[in-house]
Amino acid sequence: EVQLVESGGGLVQPGGSLRLSCAASGFTFSSYWMSWVRQAPGKGLEWVANIKQDGSEKYYVDSVKGRFTISRDNAKNSLYLQMNSLRAEDTAVYYCARVGYGLVAFDIWGQGTMVTVSS
């Protein structure tokens, strides 16, 4: 079964850091671009970052540039998101997603992990 499972969410104070992980199974992880997408409570979806198969290219939404870092370990079939200098507006469910169909769409999603930034 093709599956993505996120972990690492929680409550963190403004200015703090958190590292999210995503474990992939059921497909050849090293063959796909991967992304993080977030959804603030009661709001819509926002793409956060993506990373090429070998990690050589990374792209970010402007609001997280310089604060978040996407990375991957193909030997461990894992995707990561290091989040620093967290702000209240980063509060959201963070989804790990596989980029498929010619890099147009996110075809496989994890169940999400909640990040709450609050004092």
Add this chain to the structure above:
Amino acid sequence: EIVLTQSPATLSLSPGERATLSCRASQSVSSYLAWYQQKPGQAPRLLIYDASNRATGIPARFSGSGSGTDFTLTISSLEPEDFAVYYCQQRSNWLRYTFGQGTKLEIK
């Protein structure tokens, strides 16, 4: 940044009726457009990619059309499980992505 505007914000229909959801881009996205369905407490599910291609396992009652700046998701005959929030999403030439704000499809 390309902005996607979805309309209407809320659509109230009955099972068996036809649903037509719209997504308009602030500039051309060619056919690099996808549609998702999201139910409460669940992750989004990909329905349509490349504007008009159904993803694996998606029923034939879902169809997509359009190119350039105007796109439509049509559900030919609504089933009870189709009531959800629908998002469109585009991919730019620089491998950045944006989503529309969503259309809530509710039971009338």
